[in-house]
Amino acid sequence: MREVTFGQAIREALAEEMRRDPRVFIVGEDVAEAGTVFKVLSGLVDEFGRERVIDSPISEAGITGIGVGAAMTGMRPVIDIMFGDFLTLAMDQIANQAAKVHYMSGGKLRAPLVVRTTMGATRRSAAQHSQSLYAWVAHVPGLKVALPSTPADAKGLLKTAIRDDNPVVFFEDKMMYSLRGPVPDGDHTVPFGVADIKRPGTDVTIVATSSMVHTALQAARLLEEDGISAEIVDPRTLLPLDGETIIASVRKTGRAIVVDEGYQQYGVTAEIASLIADGAFDYLDAPVKRLGAMNVPVPFSPVLEDLTVPTPEAVAALAKALCGQG
């Protein structure tokens, strides 16, 4: 199978969907010749022109609103919000407009819009460029939320997002753009609401999202040295969420940890931990544990920043304790 980077996978998904469907277009800050600050869109403007790869002013609410209006009237816009932290500026248009239009109109209007944005700390970008705010988005009915962790999932989920008739907020970890991995040839799509077992195991289930999938995989390698077999479940989409696969895994292993890079307080880990408690309580040999980002604004200093994000060592230590080896 071909190996491409995460960034290349995103670019391929967009190019293929734009070739397939003339209604698909991109709008955002520095998306055309600059190819975004992360260079993910490099070259798309050469193929599709400035009419379909549209450089916008720095107006996050405006471009999101324009995307909603275009989506409601027959287009399939892909909005680029450079940093996920800037979703705050667009949140009325996402939460009050895009998310509600189908329901409020009794099903007559729809907003097939994709908001692509980034997430994640450890780039030394400090508190306003490092957050993982998908819990905010996943709180609102009417939206879908995708969190790819591999190039194959990035490509397949983005193609599915563009074809979806609902607003989708698509979070890409900016530390993963250079990550390489196999991507199937042809029209590779990944369905929403289907979790992926990234590593099979028998002793403990680690449910991990986006960047934390790789943290969990490293933790699993550490645990292997201690004779503990960890199963890594990647939900891939938070909305819809594949509870069945998560619960089936926990019923098998009897132990569960949920790891996520969003703030731990009131976050994604709590939702999934609750789901596990409901669906697998009788199978649990230990309480469900969760690990999210520290509840502090992400600090600048590398020494401090690295403390805020769950590490493989922390995940492994928690798993060992759960398995009675702590």
Next chain:
Amino acid sequence: MELGVHGRPSPGVTRDQGLEMYRQMLRIRLFEEQVNELYTGGKMPGLAHLYIGEEAVAVGICQALRRDDYITSTHRGHGHCLAKGAAPDRMFAELLGKAAGYCRGKGGSMHIADPETGNLGANAIVGGSTGIAAGAALSAKMRATDQVAVCFFGDGALNQGLLYEAMNMASLWKLPVIYVCEHNRFGEYTAASEVTAGDPKARPAAWGVSTEEVDGQDVRAVHAAALPAVERARRGEGPAFLICHTYRFRGHHVGDINRASYRAAEEEQAWTHDRDPVRLLGLWLIQQRMADAAALERIEDGARTEIEAGVAFALQAPYPDPSEVTEDVYA
């Protein structure tokens, strides 16, 4: 002939146009009076924001549009919906939360949408649709139709940043969108003069947007301003901004009875007596010998029959089935 705000004579319309505008404004007036009764009679849930006094804006603009042109509307949106072609019976049904309503009872007064008449929805976030309208205009341009999008909003939205983000892009990209500010002098319970600095029309002008200010009580003046703006937008020459000076005859919502804290009774009296847009057009039609009092009465009778039938339909219509609560969250 009365004078508009610029001292220009109000433009003429044909007899048929004038009578149709009169009929449309009366439908809105009578619709809103029924809403008032339903609400005060305890039959209508939620909130009701009446458009009485502002009818000339919706009608003057929408008479310049085609059915497939788009509008976005506001929390005070019944007039826009009717003027764009919505039917009173399904609107009343929506206001009462009935299954036969335009949104199957899920939107209510502040969210009526009707794609068949180009109505992309009323919006309960002040200024919330200023981007959506520009997006509809961008979509029309990309699909190479000659549709235009009209964004209705009140003077309260003049101070929402989204309007200026969207207008900047509309101007840069020559989008066929027309921003129609219904300057009714009050944002909720606060006078516009207390919250809006400078000259509002200097703002769109600074973005290079064609701007005009009209007497919003004179449907012919509104219509005359709308026509060239719509034609320019259709030709791909970009956005326009119309400030229509009007007056909210009633309160911010139906329950806003005691308005002494923010405006004088004499002021209300002067506007409602001297500047009633329906009455002004009726007088003009008679002066022009385009209609006599009996003809106007016949129009009123017809509108009243339609509105009363709409209310009766809605009152008898069933509520949605409880199972519908989870439908339409996702398409």
